[in-house]
Amino acid sequence: MDGAMTLVLGLDLGGTNVKCAVIDLAGPEPRVIARATAPNGAEGGEDAVLETVARLGLDTLGDLGAPAVAGLGLPGHFEAATGTGTLLPNLPGDWRGRSIASPVAERLGVPVHLVNDVRALTLAELRLGAGRGVQDLLCVALGTGVGGGIAIGGRLHIGSAHAGEIGHSTVEPDGPLCGCGNRGCLDRVASAEAIARDAGQPTVRDAALAAEAGDERARAAIERAAGYVGRTIANAVVLLYPERVVVGGGVAEAGDTLLDPIRAEVRRRVRMPPLDQIAIVGAELGSVAGAIGAALWAADQAGVDVPAIAV
Numbered sequence: 040m041d042g043a044m045t046l047v048l049g050l051d052l053g054g055t056n057v058k059c060a061v062i063d064l065a066g067p068e069p070r071v072i073a074r075a076t077a078p079n080g081a082e083g084g085e086d087a088v089l090e091t092v093a094r095l096g097l098d099t100l101g102d103l104g105a106p107a108v109a110g111l112g113l114p115g116h117f118e119a120a121t122g123t124g125t126l127l128p129n130l131p132g133d134w135r136g137r138s139i140a141s142p143v144a145e146r147l148g149v150p151v152h153l154v155n156d157v158r159a160l161t162l163a164e165l166r167l168g169a170g171r172g173v174q175d176l177l178c179v180a181l182g183t184g185v186g187g188g189i190a191i192g193g194r195l196h197i198g199s200a201h202a203g204e205i206g207h208s209t210v211e212p213d214g215p216l217c218g219c220g221n222r223g224c225l226d227r228v229a230s231a232e233a234i235a236r237d238a239g240q241p242t243v244r245d246a247a248l249a250a251e252a253g254d255e256r257a258r259a260a261i262e263r264a265a266g267y268v269g270r271t272i273a274n275a276v277v278l279l280y281p282e283r284v285v286v287g288g289g290v291a292e293a294g295d296t297l298l299d300p301i302r303a304e305v306r307r308r309v310r311m312p313p314l315d316q317i318a319i320v321g322a323e324l325g326s327v328a329g330a331i332g333a334a335l336w337a338a339d340q341a342g343v344d345v346p347a348i349a350v
């Protein structure tokens with residue numbers, strides 16, 4: 040250990056797994072030097088989950104050294120000032136009002152900054168992934184639910200609290216009830232489960248394969264979901280005019296089978312130039328993006344110097 044590293048730790052707590060990334064900020068660009076995944080231990084209750092998160096962080100750091108700060112991504116909402124949960128419906132257990140940042144910080148021995156998991160993914164793709172080199176980015180993550188994030192002027196935009204919740208845009212006024220309490224959210228009609236169900240396939244990956252093989256029902260299900268996503272992105276584009284739109288999450292693994300009809304719908308709906316300068320691309324960093332972004336968020340919050348990214 041020559042002391043030349045500036046480590047930040049990123050953790051991403053999901054409904055099933057915890058992911059971890061250790062980033063070194065000392066070089067010309069942030070570098071991911073270790074990563075890991077473990078089951079979240081939800082069967083043991085909330086305390087066990089937080090212990091699992093902290094232990095994965097400590098195990099992944101190993102003898103690399105102590106991080107300057109840590110970030111923790113969460114699948115929902117929290118109160119940043121107190122580090123407590125508010126709305127985490129996709130995480131097994133009762134998290135409302137529960138202290139999350141403090142117990143993990145105590146075990147890690149460094150401050151822990153909370154961030155929404157898709158906002159973290161957005162920051163990671165902006166700095167190190169498919170959004171490299173742009174300042175204004177819209178990110179949409181299609182998975183168990185639909186999440187989003189916005190970057191403006193090279194920084195993650197949080198607004199007064201939860202900016203980026205594109206999944207809770209209303210797309211069917213009388214549609215299915217959403218976990219947020221509204222009806223007809225994009226989250227309910229373009230989730231992995233909704234697409235697989237409409238396609239008559241066990242998973243969204245099977246739905247994509249069936250569509251590519253010419254299955255009409257699967258193709259229609261993907262076109263329908265892509266239409267909803269495309270119209271919602273079109274609405275966001277006319278509002279924000281980002282330079283790039285990144286589509287990530289497990290559903291996005293369907294690749295161009297999904298992205299092409301999304302691009303077509305955005306082109307159909309946004310009739311004001313210059314649309315041809317806005318690229319709609321797949322995410323690049325894979326399933327560890329949330330952990331990477333949580334680390335970068337914590338570095339930003341703590342004022343740790345993050346090297347500028349070469350374009």
Ligand SMILES: [Zn+2]
Pocket residue numbers: 206207217218219220221224226
């Ligand atoms: Zn909703």
